[in-house]
Amino acid sequence: MTDPLKPGATIGILGGGQLGRMLSVAAARLGFRTHIFEPGANPPAADVAHSITTASYDDVEALAAFAKACDVVTFEFENIPTAALDVIESITPIHPNREALRTSQDRLIEKTFLKNLGLKVAPFADIASANDLKTALETIGAPSILKTRRFGYDGKGQSRLRSVDDAASALADMAEHPAVLEGFVEFSAEVSVIGARSATGEVACYDPGENVHRDGILHTTTVPARLTASQRMDAVLLTANILNSLDYVGVMGVELFVTPQGFIVNEIAPRVHNSGHWTQNGCTVDQFEQHIRAVAGWSLGDGSRYADVVMENLIGDDMNRVPELLKNRDTALHLYGKADVKPGRKMGHINIVQRLS
Numbered sequence: 001m002t003d004p005l006k007p008g009a010t011i012g013i014l015g016g017g018q019l020g021r022m023l024s025v026a027a028a029r030l031g032f033r034t035h036i037f038e039p040g041a042n043p044p045a046a047d048v049a050h051s052i053t054t055a056s057y058d059d060v061e062a063l064a065a066f067a068k069a070c071d072v073v074t075f076e077f078e079n080i081p082t083a084a085l086d087v088i089e090s091i092t093p094i095h096p097n098r099e100a101l102r103t104s105q106d107r108l109i110e111k112t113f114l115k116n117l118g119l120k121v122a123p124f125a126d127i128a129s130a131n132d133l134k135t136a137l138e139t140i141g142a143p144s145i146l147k148t149r150r151f152g153y154d155g156k157g158q159s160r161l162r163s164v165d166d167a168a169s170a171l172a173d174m175a176e177h178p179a180v181l182e183g184f185v186e187f188s189a190e191v192s193v194i195g196a197r198s199a200t201g202e203v204a205c206y207d208p209g210e211n212v213h214r215d216g217i218l219h220t221t222t223v224p225a226r227l228t229a230s231q232r233m234d235a236v237l238l239t240a241n242i243l244n245s246l247d248y249v250g251v252m253g254v255e256l257f258v259t260p261q262g263f264i265v266n267e268i269a270p271r272v273h274n275s276g277h278w279t280q281n282g283c284t285v286d287q288f289e290q291h292i293r294a295v296a297g298w299s300l301g302d303g304s305r306y307a308d309v310v311m312e313n314l315i316g317d318d319m320n321r322v323p324e325l326l327k328n329r330d331t332a333l334h335l336y337g338k339a340d341v342k343p344g345r346k347m348g349h350i351n352i353v354q355r356l357s
């Protein structure tokens with residue numbers, strides 16, 4: 001590996017949303033500068049980063065100039081065009097690596113990778129045509145979910161089939177994009193593990209959090225999750241297996257379904273994760289600092305928590321609740337600096353903290 005970065009070095013971040021914003025804050029605490037690359041004007045991260053490049057991901061000159069200005073580059077979201085990564089990587093290292101991105105960008109590749117590791121996933125099938133869907137439904141059945149292979153998040157790019165009669169409408173929802181059919185999983189809870197791996201192979205994982213979604217968007221994450229000690233250990237070991245298999249550097253979110261047959265891996269996210277926001281007020285080193293430490297070549301922090309935490313996303317009009325939320329002395333407020341309140345838009349989150357005795 002290359003030598004660890006020294007304070008004053010510049011960490012490039014692809015994407016200027018709230019995750020890029022919180023990564024920039026963490027980097028600043030460690031003495032680093034951050035440079036944001038973001039196509040949209042006035043992103044949340046621009047308020048706290050040292051520099052910002054506003055350009056599209058097909059602007060080769062802008063990408064090259066950005067890469068030359070950075071000592072290492074990371075990202076806050078997965079769906080970065082391959083051509084853009086080619087330009088950057090020819091100049092500056094990218095962490096996490098390209099293989100982790102390639103694996104997570106495509107649901108079919110991701111499911112196949114996880115299955116080949118010996119991990120349990122929902123039954124799945126590649127869907128490129130109406131005939132593929134008909135054949136897959138004969139084995140996977142319904143209820144099931146048809147998802148675009150790429151670019152889906154927060155419930156987007158998905159269509160539920162309650163019966164085989166929904167096949168035509170579900171396929172139309174995919175708008176001719178390649179898709180994957182996933183069998184419906186009966187689960188008692190969804191949990192996620194936030195794990196980190198350094199360039200030297202050091203691994204640190206946070207306690208699993210229990211997630212509740214509303215309208216396809218994460219609503220709350222509660223730590224500790226309702227798991228046995230054995231289940232918590234299994235979840236952490238499973239996450240470490242994924243990190244090591246990808247030779248990963250950085251923080252990853254791993255979403256798991258809890259079933260009587262054990263954990264079923266729902267998906268992996270090669271970045272800091274919404275369900276890890278609780279670490280900001282429950283741990284000495286939160287997921288954002290952990291990610292910066294990893295990509296900078298520093299030693300990882302301890303993932304142990306010193307508090308029970310309930311993280312709640314503030315979506316759209318939840319912003320009207322902010323004055324009341326501030327009255328609770330055990331509630332930490334994190335706002336993302338977004339000027340426009342829109343339905344379904346993540347405006348911030350709160351962490352309700354109960355310190356361990």
